[in-house]
Amino acid sequence: MASTGIGWRAWLAALFGARRADVPPHLRKPRIRERGTTTELQFARGVSQSAMVTRDPQRLLIDYTRTMLGALVFVPRPRRIGMIGLGGGSQAKYCYRHLSEAQIEVVENNPHVLALRRQFHVPDDDARFRVFLDDGARFLHERAGRYDLLLVDGYDETGIPEALSTQAFYDDCRAALTEGGAMAANLYCADAAAHVERLQRAFGASSVLVMEEPRQSNRVAFAWTGPVTTGEGDMTLSSAAQRDLRAVFGTVREAFAAR
Template structure:
């Protein structure tokens, strides 16, 4: 892959770019563990879908960027083992040099590989899979194809959760959501696009999920007390989806 990697700073925020103004990741220098970008916060709605103190114990992240999701989970979920698959070694080097990516081989395994090829050749299973992989032109390639989503479904444990950043491409995200629904037997939803245009899709394995919205809000408050992450705006927008009816989230 041949693209420049640029690091910029403005108003206390350091950003990662692949040779364009498109932000590939961001970190507030004074609070490096904080999820600075809206879409990264929305991907953490996945943490609310399983009310289990042991969730998640095994996490696969495809796409490293500025390591925002990796650092958040590393800090606040100390019992979780994280595997991060990043195709470009220079991104890993930049994350270590500029974005405080931790060095901890016992809890954090960084793999230089193509995400689709890695999951195809790997028989491990995970509680949570987070997909946020794009090239310099904001194209996901194989990471937005039905076979890849089917492999994600097969790589999740019973009651596992998938979260995907779909970027809200100009042609729309609906085709991507339909592929995820196909792979997960309709057990998926998409949050309404956030201000940046990103669309987060969530999918679940295992038993049918039915959670009262008030319970989700209680869990979100507990998460906020633990991490300072405020998911209330995301839950408000989740209520706008067809998966919420009669005060119940059903996937």
């Protein structure tokens, strides 16, 4: 065999890398990694998109997922919740368990991620919980005025997809909320400032709050419609979850008051 000038390991890497590059990001298969006490969903080796405590799958493990639920400060009694991005289902499971009066709709565009829902203990669809296979931007565009609470955490291995980064998408986020509704978005990206500017154009600069994650390299952006109060009003969140998220709620209230 003639020499190609490339080692066999490099040849295999080039071959499979090329094949992977031909697959759109939303159709690439994630891998599951068991690491210590956690089960993790990964698209790229060493980079976890979602993590679950294997023996306590309902727990919110990653800091930003807890911070995002600080949006309940702005809308303490959500009747209908929309979620863009399922991943390992951390927030979906938590909301299903602890917001028993709310209907929850989740959209995920990767069928391989949906296929793992049982391994991550995501509940089956029922009268108040549904997971849709669809493009998140298209899905949201068709749901004006539907949600009291919207959680946006849509990622593939390249980062935030282009479809979830446009001004039109953030305008649709605003349109999808009821009056007095609120949203939270995970901004793990190099151009977070651009996303914040689009949110401010959609909601108004005075209706957007951005919080840094001290132990992570991302930010959580909150936005809301109409006048809001961040007092200690009654929540439909379970008492256990209120205790669990008490520090988060306090931090969000302080940031809101100081903005």
